[in-house]
Amino acid sequence: MEKYDIIIVGAGPGGLTAGIYAGRQGTKTLILDKNLAGGIGREVPEMENYPGFDLVSGLELAEKMKNQCVKNVELHENEGVNTIEKIEDNDYNFKVESDEHSYLTKTVIIATGSSHQQLNIPGEEEFKGRGVSYCATCDGMFFAGKDIAMVGGGNSALQEAVFLSNLGCNVTVIHRREEFRAEQYLQDKLKEKGIKTIMNATVEEIKGDMLVNSITIKDKESGELKDLEVNGVFISVGYKPHTKLAEELGVDLDKNNQIITDKNQKTNINYVYSAGDVCGGVKQWVVACGEGAIAATSAYKDIENS
Structure with missing residues (x-):
């Protein structure tokens, strides 16, 4: 069974940014997504408020982020996660079951995003x-x-x-x-x-x-x-957060069925973090990226201190 420091579930803007940061920190990291990287962000026709771009489509930005991410981490598209199970082990805290494989990991970042309401x-x-x-x-x-x-x-x-x-x-x-x-x-x-x-x-x-x-x-x-x-x-009347995996793991959700995190993107479960539209807060691409960066940094620090 393959072992990782960090497994990121979801390859939207939050998940990809978490992967970029995790990879550059030298951790062994895997990103799993049941669809293509970028999530529903791929559907954004034009953005004029993403820093560094006067105008960019979601598809173009997602591809740029994906290419940057895979330089340092593994990305498995079209491989959905079925369960995340907490285990008792000296080195690895979670077992992740996907459509195709089982993995062990020290930490999990849930960045499962949302779908159209x-x-x-x-x-x-x-x-x-x-x-x-x-x-x-x-x-x-x-x-x-x-x-x-x-x-x-x-x-x-x-x-x-x-x-x-x-x-x-x-x-x-x-x-x-x-x-x-x-x-x-x-x-x-x-x-x-x-x-x-x-x-x-x-x-x-x-x-x-x-x-x-x-x-x-x-x-x-x-x-x-x-x-x-x-x-x-x-x-286009809003989004429904994908919290099934989080809920099964015992992660706390708010009244809108969104994952609750602290300022370090930590959930109520040790070594579980979250980022992006599955969390509460402002639903913007740049916000998801910021949360992904924080989640990966928090995971890295906790691994180093464990």
Whole structure:
């Protein structure tokens, strides 16, 4: 059974940064991810607020981070972790079971990220891949010249609305509140592009035949229902943290089902740390990177002092 100093579960921005720091500290480190490195960060169409870049896509940045990371650590993509078990051993504290192998490790960094939150409305599941999407970068090119609804009011929603508009889509942003939660520069871009908005409204149903052809919108003040003809619905209403492994291990979670950490990214279990969107706090790429750096540094210090 292969043995490691640090195993990082998840290769999103937090996990990759933890790997970069762990590798440069000289530890034997393995990163495992059930998908490709970068996580849902790969879907970000354009970032203008990541330090050092005037404009960079999530995919480009993820690939740069991956290439930097694998210089010093092992990265196994498409190898999901099934269990993390605490064991009693003088040198190794955890057994990690993946789809393919078993590993022993002194420390674990949980950076399992999150997935797209769903609306859970009629038609959403039925029309996935047939007009319903959660990724403008992945699917936007199929809707050039067509009418699109973007549901959401945060940074991701407005970033993707602008991206879709640049592709030639006729975009309408629908948000359940009276004001957007997104940063002001994104709101300004929405106005510059002339992108239509429907505020204080919810999407109640997605309709169609073989493909999406309309949605039903409810005005939250009047309760009035009306149909809007669209060819596609892009949904960006938040993220659901992936905490199953952490919960099974006994890691404490907050009321929003996010991992609780201290300022050193330590959890309530010795030698277990966490970073990125699976934790509470600001959901930003740069924040996940900072947390990953802290988690790897904390793990290294604890290994040295053990």
